[in-house]
Amino acid sequence: MVYSSRMRAGIGAVKRCFDSLSLSAQHTCFTQHGQHSPAPDAPLVLVACSGGRDSLALTALAAIVCASRGLRCGVVIVDHHIQAGSTQVACEAAKNCVKVGVEASNVTVVSVKVTDSGKGEESAARDARYQAIIDVAKREEAAVVLLAHTANDQAETVLIGLKDSAGLEAVAGMKTVTQRQNVRFARPLIELTRKDTTGICEDLGIAWWDDPTNGDTLSQDLQLGDEYPLRSRIRHTLMPYISRFLQANMVTLLSRGAKLAQDDLDYINTQVDTVLPNVMRVDESSHSITLESERLAQYHPAIRRRIIARALTALSLRFSASHIQAIDELCVNWHGQKPLALPDCYQAARHHRNIVIRLCKDSEHASCRYTR
Numbered sequence: 001m002v003y004s005s006r007m008r009a010g011i012g013a014v015k016r017c018f019d020s021l022s023l024s025a026q027h028t029c030f031t032q033h034g035q036h037s038p039a040p041d042a043p044l045v046l047v048a049c050s051g052g053r054d055s056l057a058l059t060a061l062a063a064i065v066c067a068s069r070g071l072r073c074g075v076v077i078v079d080h081h082i083q084a085g086s087t088q089v090a091c092e093a094a095k096n097c098v099k100v101g102v103e104a105s106n107v108t109v110v111s112v113k114v115t116d117s118g119k120g121e122e123s124a125a126r127d128a129r130y131q132a133i134i135d136v137a138k139r140e141e142a143a144v145v146l147l148a149h150t151a152n153d154q155a156e157t158v159l160i161g162l163k164d165s166a167g168l169e170a171v172a173g174m175k176t177v178t179q180r181q182n183v184r185f186a187r188p189l190i191e192l193t194r195k196d197t198t199g200i201c202e203d204l205g206i207a208w209w210d211d212p213t214n215g216d217t218l219s220q221d222l223q224l225g226d227e228y229p230l231r232s233r234i235r236h237t238l239m240p241y242i243s244r245f246l247q248a249n250m251v252t253l254l255s256r257g258a259k260l261a262q263d264d265l266d267y268i269n270t271q272v273d274t275v276l277p278n279v280m281r282v283d284e285s286s287h288s289i290t291l292e293s294e295r296l297a298q299y300h301p302a303i304r305r306r307i308i309a310r311a312l313t314a315l316s317l318r319f320s321a322s323h324i325q326a327i328d329e330l331c332v333n334w335h336g337q338k339p340l341a342l343p344d345c346y347q348a349a350r351h352h353r354n355i356v357i358r359l360c361k362d363s364e365h366a367s368c369r370y371t372r
Contacts, residue, residue, distance in 0.1 A: 006199045010061045010192060014146075017188035018045075018065060020177070021144055026070030036070065043143035044072045047102075048133050051077070051093030051209040055148035056100070057197035058189055060204055062146055063101035074106035076136045076145075078129045080114050082121065087111075089209050096206050108136055122229050130180065137183045149174055149187045152194040155254035156234045165321065168302075172265045173258035191259075193251060272306045275299060280311055288358035289314060293331045293350065304328055311357055318343045330355050 003011065018024070023043060029036050047062050049055040059075055066073035075097045079090040094107045112128040114121065137145050149157075154173045161170030177186045189197065201208050210216045215224045215236045224233045243250045279299075281290045289311045296304055308327050312319045319342065326340050330350045339349035348357045 004199070004203050006196050007061075007203055009196065010057065010189065010200055011064055013192060014058075014061045014065045014188045017146075017176075017186050018069065018071075021184070021186060023071060023143060024069065030068060030070040036067075038066070038070045038072045042070055042072050044074055044106075044140055045144055045146060046074045046076055046133075046137055046140065046142040047097075047146045048129075048148070049075045049077050049093055049097060050148075050211070051089050051096065052148075052211060053201045053208040054150055054153075054189065054194065054197045056093070056096055056206050056208050057200040058146055058148040059097050059102060060100035060200065060206070061188070067101065071143075072106065073102050074140065074142070075102050075108065076133050077107070077109045078132045079109060079111045080125050080128065081111060082114055082125060083212070092207075092209065096208075100204060100206065108140075110136060134181050134183045138181075142183070144184045144186050147185055147187050148189055148197070150189050150192050150194050150197060151255035152235065152239075152251050154190055154258050155239065155251040156231050158254045158258055159234055159238070160230060167321065168261055168265050168268075171257060172261035173255070175262060191255070268302055268306065271303055272310065275303055276307060276310065279307060282314060286358060287315065288356055291327075291331070291355040291357070292353065293334070293355050294353050296355075297332045301328070304331065312342075315346060315357065316344075317346055327355060327357075 047059045063073045098104045110132045114125045116124045157173045279292045279296045308324045339347045345360045
């Protein structure tokens with residue numbers, strides 16, 4: 001079969017992803033022409049599919065590459081039951097997955113109940129979706145779950161991150177490979193654009209579903225209202241505007257910048273992993289963490305801040321950049337400051353050469369409040 005240039009680019013992206021995950025050909029026969037079936041116990045590649053253009057394009061590409069390497073290809077489709085007709089959308093998505101080469105027996109449709117715990121319906125739906133995908137991946141012992149995020153999604157994620165943080169993590173956006181609950185996730189299409197995935201679906205004659213909350217079917221001249229999710233408004237209104245204003249392709253610039261930032265962040269985190277055992281002690285019995293101030297002060301601020309963040313994360317605390325800065329001041333600018341009140345009734349205090357982060361136990365801090 002002769003593939004278009006965008007199909008070849010997509011296949012190449014998935015192959016590079018598989019190579020990085022050591023998902024190579026399972027037998028020499030798969031490098032030769034002819035039809036070959038994967039072994040029943042061959043590694044399973046699971047694609048998370050919504051029925052949209054990005055995930056259908058990824059499903060088609062994954063099916064092609066899996067077939068060429070003797071890997072099993074499966075799909076998981078999550079029906080949130082939030083929008084009217086969602087069951088029909090899931091059914092059509094399943095049919096399209098079979099159409100592009102996935103065995104019907106390897107397509108799983110999962111229904112979930114979305115419960116808003118106060119973070120908003122969109123966030124609750126995302127949490128429910130990921131949990132459903134993780135459950136299927138664990139049950140089927142999937143080698144990896146593929147997510148269909150593109151360069152457009154990456155650029156949007158960077159802008160959303162910058163709204164809440166000015167740190168390198170925000171600029172780095174989404175990682176190409178990550179892990180949740182011991183399930184590995186990968187984003188093979190992170191350097192392809194939505195235009196590419198649209199073209200791949202058109203090449204294959206696949207009819208995709210457009211989520212109405214994305215505003216994709218509305219004219220670019222219309223500004224989306226506040227009733228639309230922030231990501232949709234960034235995609236439909238903000239990104240085209242700043243691209244026109246700056247006369248630059250901001251999707252390309254932001255997504256490429258994210259890749260560079262990820263490389264820098266990976267290096268810094270490797271250094272943090274090396275330093276951490278020398279400066280941090282965890283006492284699970286007292287729900288406390290001790291940081292050795294004098295040793296910690298010797299390191300670059302980028303290292304110190306991330307070690308402090310690791311300490312707060314280890315205690316499952318909600319925290320902001322101002323909390324990290326204040327604790328860092330206890331380390332490098334100690335002049336007798338009072339204990340620092342932290343969220344969830346914790347405090348950070350300097351004791352001689354150490355900073356101790358612990359759960360408040362005395363009456364003075366019994367009514368700690370979340371402070372920024």
